[in-house]
């Protein structure tokens with residue numbers, strides 16, 4: 580068990596909190612503030628318990644330069660609204676400077692400040708010891724709350740813990756609890772659903788899940804590499820040519836492990852990669868040579884929904900089709916609905932899957948939607964995330 584902010588006395592202490600405020604932005608405005616809201620319970624707890632709160636985060640990938648399109652100012656403004664309190668923000672190009680040091684030293688209990696984008700310094704992603712020390716010198720305690728960045732060993736996510744006692748915030752605790760129980764001691768039947776487009780990224784996850792799940796459901800752009808391995812014609816569908824052999828191996832591994840691997844039995848195909856193209860729905864062995872598979876068909880939906888309904892734990896990563904186009908969104912929507920109706924534990928990981936669930940209005944019906952894409956996948960793979968490893972054990 581990792582120590583959390585509940586296990587320490589924060590009263591009157593300067594506490595530096597690494598959050599993941601890397602929120603999607605459009606024209607300088609925040610377009611989705613889920614990650615900000617997810618950190619509020621920890622910030623409120625620290626304020627209420629008399630801590631002097633120093634928040635830090637990255638935004639985007641400014642590559643070690645103070646590029647103002649990546650400033651955290653909009654986040655400071657949004658935080659001030661949610662916390663009902665001015666969040667002090669000093670936009671220092673070096674993140675830490677004399678003004679920042681003085682402001683941190685002068686904080687009153689219950690006050691909050693936010694540092695500028697830690698990736699304005701190149702030492703951040705290099706995990707430079709000097710920058711980690713500079714950040715640490717502002718505070719007495721380090722709180723890890725950035726689940727979405729916990730798979731990165733950077734100065735503000737890992738290095739800083741060499742110089743300060745490190746505990747976790749409530750978001751990390753929640754993510755580890757839900758994702759951990761899904762992989763370590765899942766209630767059975769345990770079903771994993773893998774879709775999306777990044778076959779190569781997800782193969783290690785599939786391999787790791789084979790030892791754990793009862794049923795592995797494959798959908799989306801990943802399916803066609805498996806179809807190819809089965810010797811089926813896939814037309815112009817998405818293919819990960821290099822991994823056809825691996826897909827075949829995974830099917831054999833699943834069979835040997837007694838894991839049911841389900842692949843789409845019918846496919847919604849489009850002539851072009853566009854919403855208003857000619858569409859046909861066919862069985863998986865009849866994909867026309869000049870068309871591409873863009874969604875799972877209704878027979879597949881019925882089969883998958885039935886398995887999901889009976890599951891005690893379902894983990895889902897990656898949409899079932901090109902859900903951004905309304906004519907190819909039905910499969911993803913139906914799976915999201917089946918998960919929303921499932922009585923078991925339902926966990927969503929991955930940016931696009933989370934967005935799809937949100938878009939279709941099922942978000943509040945899920946047990947847990949992870950704030951981490953890459954981080955949740957690495958966690959599910961069974962990897963030790965560096966940002967979590969640095970938190971002290973109880």
Ligand SMILES: Nc1ncnc2c1ncn2[C@@H]1O[C@H](COP(=O)(O)OP(=O)(O)O)[C@@H](O)[C@H]1O
Pocket residue numbers: 774775776777798799800801817872873874896897898899900901902903928929930931932933952
């Ligand atoms: N059959 C398909 N052909 C092409 N792209 C697909 C198909 N099915 C799903 N996709 C695309 O996969 C993308 C999401 O994949 P991915 O990034 O792997 O998921 P996540 O972000 O949830 O981890 C979406 O943009 C979706 O349009």
Ligand SMILES: O=C(OP(=O)(O)O)[C@H](O)COP(=O)(O)O
Pocket residue numbers: 599601639640727728731930950951952953954
């Ligand atoms: O958005 C993030 O990752 P995600 O897109 O995998 O969820 C995190 O903030 C990590 O950002 P990074 O991938 O630039 O290190």
